[in-house]
Amino acid sequence: xxxxxxxxxxxxxxxxxxxxxxxxxxxxxxxxxxxxxxxxxxxxxxxxxxxxxxxxxxxxxxxxxxxxxxxxxxxxxxxxxxxxxxxxxxxxxxxxxxxxxxxxxxxxxxxxxxxxxxxxxxxxxxxxxxxxxxxxxxxxxxxxxxxxxxxxxxxxxxxxxxxxxxxxxxxxxxxxxxxxxxxxxxxxx
Numbered sequence: 001x002x003x004x005x006x007x008x009x010x011x012x013x014x015x016x017x018x019x020x021x022x023x024x025x026x027x028x029x030x031x032x033x034x035x036x037x038x039x040x041x042x043x044x045x046x047x048x049x050x051x052x053x054x055x056x057x058x059x060x061x062x063x064x065x066x067x068x069x070x071x072x073x074x075x076x077x078x079x080x081x082x083x084x085x086x087x088x089x090x091x092x093x094x095x096x097x098x099x100x101x102x103x104x105x106x107x108x109x110x111x112x113x114x115x116x117x118x119x120x121x122x123x124x125x126x127x128x129x130x131x132x133x134x135x136x137x138x139x140x141x142x143x144x145x146x147x148x149x150x151x152x153x154x155x156x157x158x159x160x161x162x163x164x165x166x167x168x169x170x171x172x173x174x175x176x177x178x179x180x181x182x183x184x185x186x187x188x189x
């Protein structure tokens with residue numbers, strides 16, 4: 001049983017490492033391609049705008065899901081391997097990052113700006129945590145690559161998706177010239 005569990009943890013670590021090694025360059029490449037395309041053509045068709053917003057939201061949610069899974073597995077493996085408890089205690093410890101991931105996804109599904117702000121504040125909190133506890137260089141690398149970077153990226157993508165959604169809604173309104181008056185009226189009461 002322990003051999004199967006060790007194999008599961010080892011395969012999980014290898015798969016997570018492969019996902020990071022492939023995923024980070026892929027995401028950076030997609031971001032560079034997006035910047036290049038944005039410079040080529042500022043105005044794009046309505047269908048392209050909708051697809052662009054969906055990609056931003058999808059990538060932001062993927063960052064949250066993969067990060068939650070990684071940190072849940074990391075905490076589970078840490079508690080289990082140190083002998084601080086059995087599999088039950090390790091699973092209970094892993095629930096916290098998994099629950100945070102679910103809460104972030106639920107809030108991000110409806111309130112993208114709140115999620116973007118919360119992720120940015122959490123990134124600042126992780127940096128403060130590292131300063132207070134004087135992380136060594138290895139810990140800073142892990143925290144930057146696997147926590148701070150993905151949270152900041154997801155935050156920016158959630159923010160951009162919401163901003164572009166509003167621009168999309170304005171561009172596709174029946175009477176765009178009245179959108180300003182309707183927005184002002186809805187915020188007043």
